[in-house]
Amino acid sequence: MLERDFLGFINDRKLFKPTDCVLLAVSGGIDSIVMAELFHRLGQLFAIAHVNFGLRGPESETDALFVKNKAEAYGVPFHLTQFDTTEFAAERGISIQMAARDLRYAWFAQLVAEHHYVGVATAHHQNDVLETILFNLTRGTGLAGLHGIAASQNGIIRPLLFATRASIATYADERKLAYREDSSNANDKYARNRLRHHVVPVLVDLNPGLWQTLPRTVERLRAADVLVRLELDRSWQEIAEPIGGETFLPIEKLVALPELPFRLGEWLKPFGFTSDQAVQLVASLTQEIGQRFESPTHRIIHERLSSGATGLLLEELSAAPDYEIKLTDWPKVPLDVTGQFTVTMDRFHKPENFRPDTNPKVACLDADRLVFPLTIRPWRQGDRFRPLGLNGHKLVSDLLNDLKLSRSEREQTCVLLSxxxxxxxxxxxxxxxxxxxxxxKSVVTLSVIVKS
Structure with a gap:
């Protein structure tokens, strides 16, 4: 029965072809040993890979030898590696389980590339699907986290997803297959083990037909997720307006959409924004413009365009300009400022009828009050000065806000320091x-010429 269902699942999902060679991740436990036996009896080309994580001392060494002997009995290639998983986890500040996952999948990918395997097969089954769904629920998830584990994704093949742990155990007994028991599977310090030992039995008791209804439920959730993704893509294409290298989401179109926080959260997830930020973004639509939200890679500004339209402007974060041009004397030629503009400086004795130029791109300053070195650099948060005509000081950031400058104009603003x-x-x-x-007595006139 299991062999027939195994072949049917592979063919229905088109997981691999008879001419493909599949790399099997075999721990030595009952699930992976049954998987290897099914591949062998099917006559499918395969190789075996085993990872010694160094977590259980002599027990780990015995597991590795057991799997090596199994590969030799099948007459298939065998790959073995060992990691100091505890040290790796400590260096990166992650859990042992996460470290083990990262290490093994990186190694599997290397083997696939080197030996041209079609992919890596793991022995996940229906119980793993349910445990994954429950685990995702405890952490918070969307539809994607509720349809469990994909049969094939990113080079990982899971040909036992049709089977339950009980049916796998029955097959092992019928074939009298030897396998290794991982002592850590009984340890409730791992969250998945607690779900397996204490939650899943209660669910099965509530619904003895759980393993029959679970695949149908998972398939409905997967289909619903596909439809939601299609709607999200459609509405994004309808609303998002490309502006140069940025994307603009007009308010009037956004507020007309149902479930806007969810849509924004899903749209912006690939750009590193969280669902909590999506809720804050929706709230910002009814507030004054200028609010900013950042992810590790992108920024969103509640912005007003030159056309007068307001909305959310999405842009990739670029490195903040960082330069300092120091002058120890008056330059005799136009001074190039990072390719953005040039500054000319002209010093002269003040005429009796002198009137300062009111053009904002021209500064007329008292030359004798300026102290070298003069420095031109980008403005920084916390910079203060005393604006012309005011008694007190003002933050440069407040000045730029008062002037209602665009994002690019703010970022290009720099200061001259005496x-x-x-x-x-x-x-x-x-x-x-x-x-x-x-x-x-002496005036210096500084004039800015912006490069086109």
Whole structure:
């Protein structure tokens, strides 16, 4: 029965062809030993890989020898490796189970590439599917986490997903298959073991037909997930407006959609945003523009475009400009500032009828108040200056907000420092302390020419 269902599952899911060679991940436990036996009896080409994680001392060594002997009995290639899993987990600050998973799958991928196997087969079965669903529920999940484990995904093949743990055990007894018992499977310190030992039996007691209904439920959830993905893709294409290298989501289109927090959460997940941030983004739509949200790779700004449209602007994070141009004397030629613009400086004695230029791209400063070295650098959070005409100080960030500058204009803004004091927020506002007064004898005029 199990052999017939095994072949039917492989053919229905088109997991591999008779001419393919499959790498089997064999621990020596009952599930993987039954999988290897089924491959052998099917006459399928296969190889065996075993990982010694070094977690159970002599028991691990015995497991490795047992699997090696099994591969020799089948006459198939055998691959063995050993890891210091505990040290690997400590170095990366992850759990032992996560470390073991990362180590084995990286090694499997290497073997597949080197020996041209069609993929790696693992012995996951229906009980694993249920435990995965329950485990995902405890952590919080969407539809994708409720349809368990895929039969084939990213080079990983799971040809026993049709079977239950009980049917696998029955087959092993019928074939009198020897296998190794992993002592850690009885340890309730692992979350999955607690689910296996204490939760799943209760569910089976509530519904003795659970293993018949589970595959149908999983298939419905998978189908629902496919339909949701199609709708998410359709609505994203309808709403998202590309603007250069950025994406704009207009408010009037967003607010017309049902279940907006869920949609935003799913749309923005590939860009590193969380579902909690999606809820905050929806709330920001009814508030003033300017709010920003960041993921490790992207940023979203509640923005108003030059066209007047408001919405969410999604952009990839770029490294913040970081430069310092120091001057120890007045430059005699135009000064290039990181390829964005040039600054010319002209120093002269102040004429009697001198009137400062009101063009914001021109700064007229008292040359004698400027202290070398002069520095041009990007503005930074916390920068303060005394805007022309004001008695008190103001944050540069507040000035840029008051001017309602776009994101790119804010990022391109830089400052001229006299010693440690800001003398000019370039192209925005000069500092009151460096203004030209009746007592000024020498004037320096700085003019910005933006490169096209």
């Amino acid at each position: 010693g440690e004091q800001i003398a000019w927020v370039i192209s925005r506002r000069i500092d009151h302390r460096f203004r030209v007064t009746n007592e000024t």
